[in-house]
Amino acid sequence: MQPHVFVAMPFDVKEVQAAAAATEKEAAKEAIKVDFNEVYALLHEPALKRAGCVPFRADKEKAGGDIRTDMFFELVTADIIVADVSMLNANVFYELGIRHGVAPRGVFMVEGGWAKLKIFDLYTDRKFSYDGKLFLTGKEERDADWQQRLDAEVEQLANRLRDAIAADEQTIGSPVYKELPGLKPADWSEVRTARANYFGNVFADWESRVKVAAANGWAGDILTLADDAPTRFHRTQLLWRAAGALRGMKRFAAALTVLDDLLALDGKHLGALTQRGLVLNRLGRVADAQVHMLNVVKAHEGDTEAQGILGRVYKDLWKVEWQDGKTVEERQQLAVAASVNLVGAVESYEKATRAKFDYYNGINVISAVKLLEHLAEETGDQPAEFEVPHFDEFVSVIRYSALTKFDCAGPDDEERVWVKATLAELELVAGDAKRAYALYREAAYSRAATHFSVSSMLEQVRLFESLNFRPDAVAPVVQLLRTRLETLTQRGGGASDSGPRFGKVVAASGHMTDAPDRVKKGRAERFPERKVDAVRAMVARQLDKWGVGAGDLAICGGARGADLIFAELCADRGAQVWLFLAKPEGDFLDESVRSPGTDWADRFYALKARDSVKTFFQHERLRSPPKGASVFARNNLWMINTARVEADEPKNLYAVLVWDEQPTGDGPGGTSDFAARVKRLGGHLCDPIVNPTKL
Numbered sequence: 298m299q300p301h302v303f304v305a306m307p308f309d310v311k312e313v314q315a316a317a318a319a320t321e322k323e324a325a326k327e328a329i330k331v332d333f334n335e336v337y338a339l340l341h342e343p344a345l346k347r348a349g350c351v352p353f354r355a356d357k358e359k360a361g362g363d364i365r366t367d368m369f370f371e372l373v374t375a376d377i378i379v380a381d382v383s384m385l386n387a388n389v390f391y392e393l394g395i396r397h398g399v400a401p402r403g404v405f406m407v408e409g410g411w412a413k414l415k416i417f418d419l420y421t422d423r424k425f426s427y428d429g430k431l432f433l434t435g436k437e438e439r440d441a442d443w444q445q446r447l448d449a450e451v452e453q454l455a456n457r458l459r460d461a462i463a464a465d466e467q468t469i470g471s472p473v474y475k476e477l478p479g480l481k482p483a484d485w486s487e488v489r490t491a492r493a494n495y496f497g498n499v500f501a502d503w504e505s506r507v508k509v510a511a512a513n514g515w516a517g518d519i520l521t522l523a524d525d526a527p528t529r530f531h532r533t534q535l536l537w538r539a540a541g542a543l544r545g546m547k548r549f550a551a552a553l554t555v556l557d558d559l560l561a562l563d564g565k566h567l568g569a570l571t572q573r574g575l576v577l578n579r580l581g582r583v584a585d586a587q588v589h590m591l592n593v594v595k596a597h598e599g600d601t602e603a604q605g606i607l608g609r610v611y612k613d614l615w616k617v618e619w620q621d622g623k624t625v626e627e628r629q630q631l632a633v634a635a636s637v638n639l640v641g642a643v644e645s646y647e648k649a650t651r652a653k654f655d656y657y658n659g660i661n662v663i664s665a666v667k668l669l670e671h672l673a674e675e676t677g678d679q680p681a682e683f684e685v686p687h688f689d690e691f692v693s694v695i696r697y698s699a700l701t702k703f704d705c706a707g708p709d710d711e712e713r714v715w716v717k718a719t720l721a722e723l724e725l726v727a728g729d730a731k732r733a734y735a736l737y738r739e740a741a742y743s744r745a746a747t748h749f750s751v752s753s754m755l756e757q758v759r760l761f762e763s764l765n766f767r768p769d770a771v772a773p774v775v776q777l778l779r780t781r782l783e784t785l786t787q788r789g790g791g792a793s794d795s796g797p798r799f800g801k802v803v804a805a806s807g808h809m810t811d812a813p814d815r816v817k818k819g820r821a822e823r824f825p826e827r828k829v830d831a832v833r834a835m836v837a838r839q840l841d842k843w844g845v846g847a848g849d850l851a852i853c854g855g856a857r858g859a860d861l862i863f864a865e866l867c868a869d870r871g872a873q874v875w876l877f878l879a880k881p882e883g884d885f886l887d888e889s890v891r892s893p894g895t896d897w898a899d900r901f902y903a904l905k906a907r908d909s910v911k912t913f914f915q916h917e918r919l920r921s922p923p924k925g926a927s928v929f930a931r932n933n934l935w936m937i938n939t940a941r942v943e944a945d946e947p948k949n950l951y952a953v954l955v956w957d958e959q960p961t962g963d964g965p966g967g968t969s970d971f972a973a974r975v976k977r978l979g980g981h982l983c984d985p986i987v988n989p990t991k992l
Contacts, residue, residue, distance in 0.1 A: 304379050353375070373483055378393070380396075400483065571600075590603065643683055666688065714746050717743065738777060748782070798850075802949055808956065808989070823990065850874075852936050852943075859953075874911070950975065956987070
């Protein structure tokens with residue numbers, strides 16, 4: 298996330314007392330004039346952008362409304378406040394005091410060294426100095442040397458701010474919170490100003506888009522939407538929704554990434570901490586999950602969700618020990634031998650249940666107890682010792698808890714799905730096969746059922762099946778849930794149990810062919826039309842080297858040049874091709890496809906008409922980007938996010954780059970950024986890079 302930074306500083310031209318003055322009388326005589334608008338435009342704004350931030354100053358707000366209201370909202374909600382305290386400006390110190398009172402961190406002070414400020418309350422606080430003399434020189438006197446000095450100052454301030462922001466979470470920057478331990482930061486989630494309402498409405502719109510993306514199985518859309526939030530608070534909320542949606546689609550690797558992003562923003566988010574343990578477990582990293590959840594439970598003693606997920610981890614530790622047995626008898630013997638882990642699960646689940654009478658944890662206790670009794674009977678061996686006091690009463694309480702939750706839940710609430718599944722499992726372990734089947738059918742075919750909920754039911758009954766527990770009752774339920782899961786998978790609701798939908802996922806990014814007037818406008822050639830055949834041949838060799846063909850997926854942006862060449866070659870090889878268009882088709886064709894004297898538009902239409910090619914529009918799937926964001930940068934992110942979740946693992950992710958290898962292109966969302974992102978993900982980059990200028 299790019300931190301949102303509110304800059305508190307003087308506006309316009311102000312008189313500043315000289316630092317060298319010995320007396321106030323001398324200071325008045327030696328007062329200098331500083332254009333603070335220029336300081337912001339030439340130093341603060343570019344330095345903050347270079348530090349990876351989004352800067353904002355109150356006088357830059359173009360919307361109508363009360364500037365004081367917007368200023369207060371920014372002071373309370375911004376990730377960072379940068380206050381320029383170069384002079385005794387009452388507004389700046391008033392704003393600085395507000396921030397110190399509402400948040401423990403996220404405040405940095407900068408000063409230009411013009412005046413000697415003797416402010417007792419801030420004397421010991423760290424300030425970042427910049428060379429204020431740069432802004433005393435008249436514009437007519439500025440030369441190349443001045444510009445070089447300014448560039449160096451911007452770079453130096455950017456580096457200092459970048460380092461300070463990186464370390465900010467480990468410090469308490471506000472003297473108020475430092476001197477008054479235990480003081481609570483302001484909770485601004487219920488603020489109802491026009492600006493807050495605007496963000497709230499935007500957030501609600503994004504939240505609805507996440508729900509649509511989850512329903513359609515568009516995991517890449519969810520990851521991209523999670524980057525759109527306007528404030529840290531909204532980003533935390535949206536990341537939480539995104540993680541839940543990805544988990545529901547069984548995209549656990551992507552969910553783990555989102556949860557880690559969320560915890561980087563809010564390391565104490567208990568929901569994210571507990572779900573991280575669950576996701577690690579689902580990824581097969583059982584030992585990591587166990588250590589993680591033990592730490593969470595220790596830090597949050599009494600939290601039922603954390604205690605329940607720890608029970609799930611113990612249960613999976615038990616399952617790992619016997620699931621590879623070749624016969625039922627072998628699996629049963631191994632399950633008894635490793636039963637200490639299942640008993641650990643029972644104890645953890647029971648502790649969570651008795652604290653809150655939670656039906657989800659309770660059904661796991663009941664099923665585990667029945668499985669242990671079954672294994673003892675089947676093998677003649679005694680599992681690890683355990684005790685659930687008043688077990689029959691415990692079962693009655695769980696049934697009552699589930700029915701109560703069902704009555705409270707709405708008709709389309711997923712809670713009803715889990716309740717029905719719980720009641721179905723209760724009947725299954727009790728021996729009522731007919732009733733169990735009917736309840737499983739109601740749960741699986743509910744309107745609120747998801748790929749995740751149905752696959753979770755199937756996973757549990759498969760466990761019963763593997764240990765030959767009530768086979769006559771279990772077999773029909775397994776078939777029912779398999780059939781339902783296949784339907785949900787075909788609709789795109791999640792990855793199938795057999796793994797990713799594609800073998801290799803190959804994404805492409807690269808230059809469009811040069812516009813006819815590019816050289817006339819003083820720009821160097823990058824991808825002239827005469828090099829199309831040479832580029833095509835080199836891309837084809839790379840695709841052959843990787844063995845791209847049927848069963849693979851190709852992703853690109855659909856523009857003339859690199860995109861269309863790549864897409865045509867992949868379609869010819871039998872791969873599925875997905876085109877992600879940054880703009881509506883008419884605008885996209887005019888800006889990114891058509892070029893006088895070429896057939897790129899015809900080639901676009903011919904490609905789009907192929908059965909193996911699908912076209913997606915950003916404005917339809919994601920709607921408008923955040924204010925000030927580039928649709929092209931967002932399109933790059935959208936393609937990469939889609940590629941990474943479809944690839945499932947970095948080893949299956951590949952990237953073709955048609956690029957002049959310059960660090961920056963003609964605008965945001967360029968190939969250099971694309972290459973850096975794929976490299977960070979651990980994907981394969983083409984070697985060598987297809988550089989038209991060298992062909």
